Amino acid sequence: MKICIHRGTKEIGGTCIEVESQGKHIVLDIGLPLDAPEDEESQKNLLPEVAGFEKQDDSLLGALISHSHIDHYGLASKIKNKNIPVWIGEGAHNIMRAAVPYVPNGFAFDAPNFLKNRQLFDLGPFRITPYLVDHSAFDAYAFLIEADGKSVFYSADFRAHGRKSYLFKNLLANPPSNIDVLLMEGTTIGRLKTMKGFKSEQELEEEFYQAFNKTEGLHFVWTSTQNIDRIVTIFKAAKRAKRLLIIDLYLAEVLKATGHEKIPQSDWCEVKVYIPQLQRVFIKKNKLFSNRDQHKKYRIYPQKLIELSKKSVMIFRPRSMHDKGIINSLDGAALTYSMWEGYLKQDSSLKVLDWLQKNNIPQDIIHTSGHASVVDLKKFAEALNPNRLVPIHTFEPEKYNEHFSNVQYHQDGQWWDV
Ligand SMILES: [Zn+2]
Ligand SMILES: [Zn+2]
Structure with a gap:
């Protein structure tokens, strides 16, 4: 078995790995680099050179996302x-599909195959076992790839302090054995606080609860729509603080797409749907009427929003900050920022910070990483005990040697034997 990391040996994002055995090959992830230019043409040039991407090549057996x-x-x-078979989690696929009309350059795979936790399958010479992992994305997997008597484990993105931390514990208690190569992410290596470990989603829930209790008016939380773990944390804290959770149509659709009975939905009595003016225009323009009508019964309108504001938590969207209903509900409001702090320094965030200041809205930050701390990465590496550990999805590959044994370095685009 041979491996080529097309991108990812020294950067976070843009991950793409090709694995070859007996003249056949598969691809693990086909990511966009974080610093990619926005125009489509330039992005096309970033696509790694993989036989089968440009035109049909029967040696390419599929892509695992x-x-x-x-x-x-x-x-x-x-x-x-467009004929490359794709494997992805069903929940992940449904969320991508639900998001298509709501996000710029929305994309979903056409009729992919679905991964199931620990249900192995064969693809030509490869035996593949997906492992459901704890991550800030819903329905995320790591992969064990076996071929030619060798074993490779690709961690993809994971953590141990989210709402599915039991998955990490289970893997540590019963790890796959005889791993030749571990491709392990190191997003948080070199970041502050990573040596001590990160706060759990449960700890965040308590912090949100305290924050909601201190706020007199509407409490906004600025977070990612697709971070389902975080939405659940916010919902639970809001419920404890006897506040409703107010979501927009995009989030209502994403929550529905999870198909998970324990994840809050628009029809739960503690949830309401408020569609800001800009989203109403957007719905009309994109003819999303059936989307909208499915949540109709749970909708509230501007007047109701004002009435409920002191007893609610609203998921904040920068583009809706000038919505009339929201502007009229700011009495005693506060905002909690709940994403990576780096985004706050971006130009697009300045407008929001300005808006908060002008409206005298106090703000705080409650957040924890979507990625494992160095403490947990060490436990993970020790449990899997690979012959060689190869850095991926990190800006600090040279620091792996300080934390882990048997580290082996490779360059982007270089082929090497497992
Ligand atoms: Zn990533
Ligand atoms: Zn990720």
């Missing part, structure tokens, strides 16, 4: 050959 973060699937839409 670990999860629905753009840095793991974002270049897939640029592939000319």
